[in-house]
Amino acid sequence: MAYRWGMAVDIDKCTGCEACVVACHAENNIPTVSAQQASRGRAMHWIRVERYYEGNFPDVKVKFRPVLCQQCDNAPCEAVCPTYAAHHNEDGLNAQVYNRCIGTRYCANACTYNVRFFNFFNPEWPKPLHLQLNPDVSVREVGVMEKCTFCVQRIKAAKTAAKAENKTVADGTLQPACAQACPTSAIVFGDLNDPNSRVARLATSPRGSKLLEDLGAEPKITYLAKQPWHEQDSY
Amino acid sequence: MPVSSQTALRARRSALRAGGLLAAAVLLTVTAACELASPGQPKWNDASAGRSRWGTDPVFTPARASFGQALREFMSSHPTEVAQPFDFSHQIHLGKGVLCTDCHTAVEQGPRAGIPGVNTCMICHSQIATERPLIQQMTKMAEEGRDFSWNRVYAYYPESHVRFEHAPHIRAQVECSTCHGNQQEQTVARRAVNMDMGFCVSCHKEKQASNDCLTCHY
């Protein structure tokens, strides 16, 4: 049976440390931009920790929500691409094919979650920092869109290795960089088609909800709400 | 010449002169405006100096080295013959019954076939054909700890974002010659097959292998 990769993010466990963001940058060759460019909205973070504040100082509650590509089943970004650079692959991933992208940026507009990023300039790495680039991941050039791939290079390697032994990828053996780096294990990754996988069980949890669920994109990332005992706490 | 046409001529000349001045002024203003109003943008001299925005030197970027290089990539033109530093002959070795996998050892395990270094050669050539001048030259290299710097024959341009893995193809029993041509007829490797996307796709369709884009492009 085909895989259907999905993720669960436990908001209760997220401390907003942004280790996932750093890990993602390192794993996926995501360029950093200068402060000036960042202030002009050219920063790229395939995963970001959104901060929302409630209440007035000093009685403030901060809520964190890691947001990455939701790998929607009915992804709005896919149909609008005139060249099939964005499409759905057999594992249920939203594929982004860099070499097919002509840079209409339509997908980024259609994306409800704003998790698609555009290479406004050619990325730069001062030598010898380019030696830390991940050889298994493309270095994208100017004019193409990019976004979270669920670390497709790891998925690909795991699938190839499993296939060589005529097995399927076992639950827990495969993790994207963000899940691997999360110190509180707030991010769980796995195959939604395997009813016994951790992520499949969490996806049906009563605490679970989808981001902007009412818009009908059918995202594959389940957010697990804060536990009731935390809500009663006064910080 | 009648007076009226002289006036017209003069008027035309002055109009041309005024237009020229206007052109120069607009060009200057735009250049200045582009430079001043957008401080975050790369400057004209950035790329030529090869310096990064951190002031470090040099910088790595996926930008093409030259316009000609970009054009070659656009037309996906690859050279079929690539000059190599050493006159290795596939023909002789395969003729003597050596197998591809004897030297390209990694091909069954991983993504890369592996291009053998001088030490692999020396496994046999410490005993065999030691009297040949080329072999002696190589032996000297091995003793001095130097290695070959082979040039790539089969390569994709970075912009194609292709990731090819040898091992699954070997496991699926695809002959080496399907993509590399008959090496028994080649001395140093030539680009015998033009591996454009249609070449890969048609074979994948035929063998019912996955035609998902993410199989190769990521």
Place this chain on the structure above:
Amino acid sequence: MKGIYGLYADPGLAQQAVNNLRAAGVADADITVLSSEPFEHLEFGHRDAKTAMPWIATAAGAIGLVLTYYLLGASQRSWPLITSGMPIVPLWTNLIIIFEMTMLSAIIATVITLIVTAFIGDRGKLYDPEISDGYILVGVENPVDASKLEPALAIDGGRVKRA
């Protein structure tokens, strides 16, 4: 090339000349009328008005429709890529392109028909630059006997010329 023609400033006289030529036994197809503007309100302006052009345009539109229908379906099936949970051959979105290509086929067919019938098909040689001054030319190309036709064309207010 031989020919005889009259030049008339007034469309009414031109009509009269056409009628005279007919009376003189010249077949309708042999009478050439050249003008710098269409004369829809006069009888001679309606010669050759019948044309199959609307039918050709409709047929071309239908051909364009069918061809585009198959091109879209075939190209979408040749490499079935799923986007946004839509079907591989989504008729709703294909209809838009089918419509445009239908119209484009009809337009291009109309122009080609026009060029073939009115320009390439125009083998006549009779011409006078005075037409551009507003004169209407009525004449016969390669007449059997030009002198017989001269009285038919010689009307007060018109000039008869031979080419």
Place this chain on the structure above:
Amino acid sequence: MIRPVMNTTVWFWAIMLAAGTVVACGAGAWAYQLWYGIGVSGKRWPSFWALYLTNFVFWIGISHAGTLISAILRLVNAGWRRPVTRVAEVITVFALMIGAMFPIIHLGRPWLAFWLFPYPSDREIWPNFRSPLAWDFFAINTYLTGSVLFLLLPMIPDFALIRDKATGWRKKVYGSLALGWRGTTKQWNRLESAMQIMAIAILPVAVSVHTIVSFDFSMANVPMWHSTIFGPYFVAGAIFSGIAALIIAMAALRKALHLEQYLLPLHFENLGKLLLLMSILWGYFVFNERLTVWYGNEHHEMAVFWATQRGEYAPFYWTMVICNFVLPIALLSNPYTRNIIGCVVASLGVVVGMWLERFLIVVPSLSYKALPYSWGTYTPTPVELMIMAATFAAMILLYALFAKLVPIIAIWEMKAGDFVQAPRSGVGAGDPHRIAAAAEPSSPGAAS
């Protein structure tokens, strides 16, 4: 009327030089952008579309001046259309060419734009026909092809006329352009039937083009884009701005080429009424759009709504309302101000207002999408503004060049409409409707 074709004035060269300079600067700015990447424009996360697409919609809208209006007038056989049609059709052709460039300028990798063209390639992959951009490609190409042919066909008899009048190189060039036109009754009849068929075919195409342009926005699930009203709203806005552009072009030509005896106050009066009607229609659509959003009170949409009503985009919004609604209605509903100057002032207002309308559709919605964390404000850069200025200059350049090379008023159509007395003596039995239209007394305001 063929005088501009035969003689060249200093003014012509001055316009060519000034406009050409700006166009060259725009080309330079584009080259700069091609070299460094789209980052030299102000585009950003989350405003991935901005000024280029605003201009795209604007110019495609302007293109609805010509072919659409002239096809309608041709089909209903309105006599007063005759001096107007070519003036209008030229706007269509050039505005479409300019408008169609913007999606390419806007691309991250414009050198790959040909991938939108359906051709069999070695990659065995075709364009995605589900994408509104692919629809755009087909719709704009159909409309452009149709409009160019619609403009060119009636020019052939005029080329023949210049061929007969001109000498030297002009005789050769225009002679070959005339394709051997003689003016046989058969040629006239075929031409007229072809024009009728094309007029019928091009009307639905023109409507579809701007509907499809509106689909570029309404297909995306973005607040205040995802609206069913966008199709007719865009078409109405396009015709609105198209008429305004037509009035401006007519007034400019009238002054520059001294066409006072052909472009009468009557034409401005009639087009002014049409503009007034479209202004009211536009107001109706905007009211519909805003009222439903406000009443629905959906929180994603309200952010965009308030940003345009009283937030950072409010000055643009209220300028737009004044330019598109208050000004035209004030000037054009009053017969004393519905003269040439009044029409031109109202039209200038409408062109500005409609540009702002397109800007307000494209930009605020992207700045305020569903997740508040990703909100951001867009500001244009000089590169974008230069390219935009260049397209306006390009329009002037192309228009001046066209008016120079081709009679801007269809001479044979004017003759056929009995506006011009040919050397013949009797008027002949013309269509009474046309004569009535020509002889209709102009309004008191226009007479001044």
